[in-house]
Amino acid sequence: MEIADWRAKIDGLDEQIVKLLCERAAAAAAIGELKAKTGGNIYEPDREQNVLAHVQSCNTGELPPAQLTVIYERIMDVMRGLQRRA
Numbered sequence: 001m002e003i004a005d006w007r008a009k010i011d012g013l014d015e016q017i018v019k020l021l022c023e024r025a026a027a028a029a030a031i032g033e034l035k036a037k038t039g040g041n042i043y044e045p046d047r048e049q050n051v052l053a054h055v056q057s058c059n060t061g062e063l064p065p066a067q068l069t070v071i072y073e074r075i076m077d078v079m080r081g082l083q084r085r086a
């Protein structure tokens with residue numbers, strides 16, 4: 001494949017990634033609303049460690065583990081921000 005073909009593939013993958021990130025954000029927002037009602041903490045470090053372990057178990061090997069952790073730490077940071085704004 002040429003660069004243009006790989007870029008078209010990346011565009012298609014990005015469409016799926018953004019759709020899934022939006023679904024994840026909606027789930028995190030729903031959790032945030034429940035926490036607001038029950039007085040739960042937005043930041044749950046134990047759960048975040050479980051999420052990080054789970055995504056490592058899904059890694060098929062193309063992403064270095066440390067980089068996958070960086071990506072997910074950032075995602076969860078954004079999710080916490082959404083929960084604080086709700």
Ligand SMILES: O=C(O)C(=O)C[C@]1(C(=O)O)C=C[C@@H](O)C=C1
Nearest residue numbers: 028031042043044047048076079
């Ligand atoms: O599971 C939760 O309690 C959430 O609020 C979701 C989530 C996440 O994005 O996965 C976000 C913030 C918490 O610190 C832990 C996990």
